[in-house]
Structures are given as C-alpha cells and as structure tokens.
Amino acid sequence: MKKLYYALFIFLGILVLLAGSNSVAQAQEKTLILATTTSTQDTGLLDVLIPMFEKKTGYFVKTIAVGSGQAMTMGQKGEADVLLVHSPAAEKKFMEDGFGVSRRLVMHNDFILVGPAEDPAKIKGLKSAAEAFKKIASAQALFVSRGDNSGTHAKEKDVWKVAGVKYEGEKWYQQTGLGMGQTLNVAAEKKGYTLTDRGTYLALEKTLKLGILVEGDAVLLNVYHVMEVNPAKWPKANITAAKFFSDFMVSKETQDIIKTFGVDKYGSPLFFPDAGKKVEDLGK
Amino acid sequence: MDLIFEGIKKAFSLLVSFDPEVLGITFLSLKVSGTATLISLFIGISVGASVALTRFPGRRIVVSLINTGMALPPVVVGLFVTISLWRNGPLGFMGILYTPLAMIIAQAVIATPIVTGITLAAVQQLPAKLRLQILALGATRLQMLWILIKEAKLSLLAAVMAGFGGVISEVGASIMVGGNIKGYSRVLTTATVMETGRGNFDVAIALSIILLLLAYLINLVLTQVQQRERRR
Numbered sequence: 001m002k003k004l005y006y007a008l009f010i011f012l013g014i015l016v017l018l019a020g021s022n023s024v025a026q027a028q029e030k031t032l033i034l035a036t037t038t039s040t041q042d043t044g045l046l047d048v049l050i051p052m053f054e055k056k057t058g059y060f061v062k063t064i065a066v067g068s069g070q071a072m073t074m075g076q077k078g079e080a081d082v083l084l085v086h087s088p089a090a091e092k093k094f095m096e097d098g099f100g101v102s103r104r105l106v107m108h109n110d111f112i113l114v115g116p117a118e119d120p121a122k123i124k125g126l127k128s129a130a131e132a133f134k135k136i137a138s139a140q141a142l143f144v145s146r147g148d149n150s151g152t153h154a155k156e157k158d159v160w161k162v163a164g165v166k167y168e169g170e171k172w173y174q175q176t177g178l179g180m181g182q183t184l185n186v187a188a189e190k191k192g193y194t195l196t197d198r199g200t201y202l203a204l205e206k207t208l209k210l211g212i213l214v215e216g217d218a219v220l221l222n223v224y225h226v227m228e229v230n231p232a233k234w235p236k237a238n239i240t241a242a243k244f245f246s247d248f249m250v251s252k253e254t255q256d257i258i259k260t261f262g263v264d265k266y267g268s269p270l271f272f273p274d275a276g277k278k279v280e281d282l283g284k
Numbered sequence: 285m286d287l288i289f290e291g292i293k294k295a296f297s298l299l300v301s302f303d304p305e306v307l308g309i310t311f312l313s314l315k316v317s318g319t320a321t322l323i324s325l326f327i328g329i330s331v332g333a334s335v336a337l338t339r340f341p342g343r344r345i346v347v348s349l350i351n352t353g354m355a356l357p358p359v360v361v362g363l364f365v366t367i368s369l370w371r372n373g374p375l376g377f378m379g380i381l382y383t384p385l386a387m388i389i390a391q392a393v394i395a396t397p398i399v400t401g402i403t404l405a406a407v408q409q410l411p412a413k414l415r416l417q418i419l420a421l422g423a424t425r426l427q428m429l430w431i432l433i434k435e436a437k438l439s440l441l442a443a444v445m446a447g448f449g450g451v452i453s454e455v456g457a458s459i460m461v462g463g464n465i466k467g468y469s470r471v472l473t474t475a476t477v478m479e480t481g482r483g484n485f486d487v488a489i490a491l492s493i494i495l496l497l498l499a500y501l502i503n504l505v506l507t508q509v510q511q512r513e514r515r516r
Contacts, residue, residue, distance in 0.1 A: 033382065062382045062465050063463070064382065064465075079370050182480065203482060234372065
C-alpha cells in the first residue's frame with residue numbers, strides 16, 4: 001500500500017521537476033509575440049506559416065489569437081511585438097497615434113453574408129450588403145453579431161451605418177462576443193444571418209448549414225495588414241523580430257504559400273496575397 | 285449522434301497512433317495541473333490546518349474568505365494574473381506571460397483555496413480531545429500536526445481530487461495566461477475550445493474524451509490510496 005502512495009508522490013515530484021526545467025521562460029530576445037485575429041488561426045494558415053518562420057529565423061513565436069480589436073489593444077499596451085489584423089480604420093488610428101512603426105499590406109479575402117437556406121429576409125443574390133442589412137432589419141430576421149470589436153465586427157458596424165437602420169438593442173440583433181468560428185456555429189444553430197470572413201466560413205462550411213447569400217460588394221473587402229509595434233513607446237518590444245516577421249509575411253515565398261493555401265482542401269484559396277499592392281487596387 | 289461516434293473513433297485513433305501533438309498536449313495538461321495541485325497542497329494544507337487549529341479574532345471572516353475562494357472563477361484569476369504578468373505590468377520583469385509556468389501559477393491560485401477549505405473542514409472535524417491526547421502522550425506541536433493530518437487523510441485526498449479536478453478542467457485562466465500556443469502552452473481544454481471554433485468537432489470530442497480518461501485515471505489512483513487506507 002505504502003508503495004503506491006510513494007509512487008504517486010515520486011510521480012508528482014517528477015512532474016514538478018519537468019515543469020520547472022522546461023517551462024523556464026525562453027530567452028526573451030528570441031521570442032516574438034504575434035497578436036492576431038481568430039481568422040488566421042481558425043483557417044489553419046498560421047499553422048503552416050509560423051513553423052516556417054521559426055525554422056528560418058530561429059525565433060520562437062507566441063501566437064495569441066484574439067479579435068483584431070484586442071490584438072491592437074495589446075499592441076498599444078506594448079504587450080505584443082507584431083500584429084496581423086484586419087480592421088483598417090482602427091489600424092490607421094493605431095499608426096496615427098504613433099503605436100506602430102510600419103503597416104504593410106499582406107493579403108485579402110472578402111466578407112460574405114451567410115444565412116439559413118430558408119432566407120426569411122429574402123436577401124439571396126442582392127448585390128449590395130447595405131441593402132441586405134436593411135431587409136434583414138425590416139423583416140426582423142435574426143442577425144448574429146460577433147460583438148467583440150474584432151475586424152469583422154467593425155466591418156459589420158460600417159455596413160449597418162451605410163444601411164442607416166437601427167439595430168442596437170433590437171430583439172432580432174444578438175451579439176455572441178465569441179470568435180468567428182463559434183459565432184458561425186451559433187448562427188447555424190439559431191438559423192440566423194451573420195457576416196463572416198470567407199476564410200473561416202470555407203474552413204467550417206462542412207459542419208454548417210449556412211449558405212452564402214450576399215457576396216462581391218466592394219464594401220465587403222477584407223484586408224489584412226501586418227504592423228510592427230513602436231519600440232520608442234515600448235522599449236521591451238522585440239523590434240528586430242517584429243521586422244523579421246513582417247518582412248517574412250510579405251516575402252515572395254510566403255505570398256506564394258498564401259496564394260495556394262486551402263486550394264487542396266476547399267477547392268479555392270482562402271486568402272489572396274497582396275504584398276506591394278495598394279489597397280485601392282484590390283478586388284478589381 | 286454520428287458526431288459523437290466520429291469523436292470516439294477519432295479519440296481512439298489519436299490514442300493508438302500516439303499522435304505526437306495530442307500526446308504533447310495531454311502530457312502538458314498533466315504537468316501543468318499536477319504541478320499546480322502540488323503547490324496548492326503545500327500551501328493549502330499548511331494554511332488550512334493552521335486556521336483549523338488556532339483561534340484568533342476575525343477568524344470567521346478569514347474562514348468565509350477561504351470558502352469564497354473555493355468558488356473563485358478561473359477567468360477572474362486569469363485576468364488578474366495576465367495583468368500582473370504583462371511585460372509592462374508589476375511582475376513583467378519575470379517575462380513569463382504565455383508560458384506553462386504562468387499557467388501553473390494561475391492554476392495554483394485557483395486550486396489553493398479549494399485545498400485550504402477542505403483541509404480546514406477536515407482538520408476541524410477531528411475530535412478536540414484527540415489533540416489533548418496526542419499532546420498528553422508527549423508529542424511536539426509539529427508531531428501533533430503531522431498525526432492530525434494523517435488522521436484526516438481521507439478528507440485530504442478528497443481535497444487533492446477536488447483541487448486537481450478544478451484545475452485540469454479549467455479553461456478560462458489557461459487560455460488567457462497561456463495563450464494556447466501550439467506545441468508550447470496548449471492543453472486539452474484550450475485545444476478543445478480552439479478545435480470547436482474551427483468546426484473540427486470530431487477532434488474536439490476526441491480531446492474531451494482523452495481529458496475525461498485522464499481525470500478518471502488520476503482519480504482512480506487517488507481513490508485507491510484513499511479507500512485502502514480506510515480499511516486498515
């Protein structure tokens with residue numbers, strides 16, 4: 001009996017030793033904190049790119065996948081070194097306020113309006129996203145919003161603004177406060193409409209009973225930029241690694257991978273590489 | 285229903301194929317939660333036993349604080365630990381945010397009140413005369429404490445199980461302070477959340493099954509120790 005007791009304690013003791021030995025924080029100058037949106041993680045793109053980057057540079061990347069809003073707050077507080085986000089208006093403000101030193105275009109895809117096959121608001125095939133939002137509002141059909149200050153949420157608010165209808169506090173307007181994948185699941189379960197980036201939708205399509213109803217509107221462009229945090233504001237930011245990372249994201253090799261990422265699995269790419277282009281020229 | 289079978293199948297195939305990523309995640313869960321529980325035992329049993337055996341003004345307030353701590357929400361712990369460990373936060377110089385070590389700290393904070401509370405109740409429940417008897421037999425204070433702890437072993441093992449169960453199943457704090465970093469700070473619960481977000485329900489179910497299995501095995505060992513001791 002006693003043996004078992006001791007065995008248990010020895011086992012736990014070994015655990016402590018192990019935990020102590022390899023959880024010692026890696027040398028800080030060799031780690032990079034990347035704050036990014038849920039879509040880059042939920043699509044699996046970063047699972048391909050990060051190991052490549054680590055192998056190439058020897059840096060250890062800590063990827064923190066949150067909404068674009070939270071990612072930028074982390075940048076503003078100096079808690080991240082580099083950001084990969086998709087919330088252009090907020091990004092511009094971030095740069096203007098001096099929190100970032102560079103902002104480079106990486107890739108784009110588009111937002112799409114998805115919903116149940118029954119389509120209670122009759123929006124399928126509409127060319128204008130704002131028009132579709134208006135119809136959803138007047139039909140009082142359930143709309144599921146991220147509600148988390150993410151890039152997608154910011155875009156959704158823009159479209160509501162254009163549509164010019166009251167949505168906040170309405171019974172048919174529900175906010176999940178969750179990531180895109182989970183919000184899509186909520187929308188599918190409750191048969192609601194939601195705005196999503198195409199990448200996450202394609203990655204989850206097989207499990208969702210939601211169809212693409214509105215797409216192709218210029219306002220629905222979804223643009224990803226990489227930004228380096230300003231070391232003048234936050235001396236602890238690892239600017240060398242951040243620079244390496246943003247160079248890596250716009251390098252030809254990475255851009256080629258982005259171009260074909262997802263083709264084998266979903267039949268079409270999830271993102272379109274845009275390094276060196278101008279935002280105004282996208283989607284044309 | 286199909287999905288659950290798919291998940292069970294997936295769990296089985298991940299286990300028999302010794303999928304290195306899943307093994308790593310499982311082992312890290314065990315390591316982080318095991319270490320956190322051990323730390324909480326050290327602090328919890330000492331504090332719990334001391335409070336149980338002493339009388340001081342404001343004791344009831346302390347006891348109710350400990351008991352409230354047993355219901356400490358993991359996300360609240362996660363939030364405060366994250367803010368303290370931020371690079372530019374009060375403990376930022378340690379540079380341990382988004383590491384397994386940070387997860388151990390957060391989980392230890394969650395488990396300690398649980399262990400303390402149960403220890404307190406267990407030691408206090410022992411007959412008061414037992415203490416007198418032990419002291420009368422010439423034991424030192426430390427020896428007495430040790431005997432009392434041994435007497436309360438049944439409940440103390442329950443404290444271990446409750447503490448470990450609380451932290452191995454916890455996700456809120458782990459995802460905040462650990463960051464769910466692939467191959468580094470991803471544990472079973474945070475991986476399950478992520479796979480659910482990705483729509484990979486079969487993998488999510490598989491991870492849940494592995495988590496339940498792990499919890500069962502640990503508790504089986506602990507229960508074995510607990511119940512055999514009782515028969516003696």
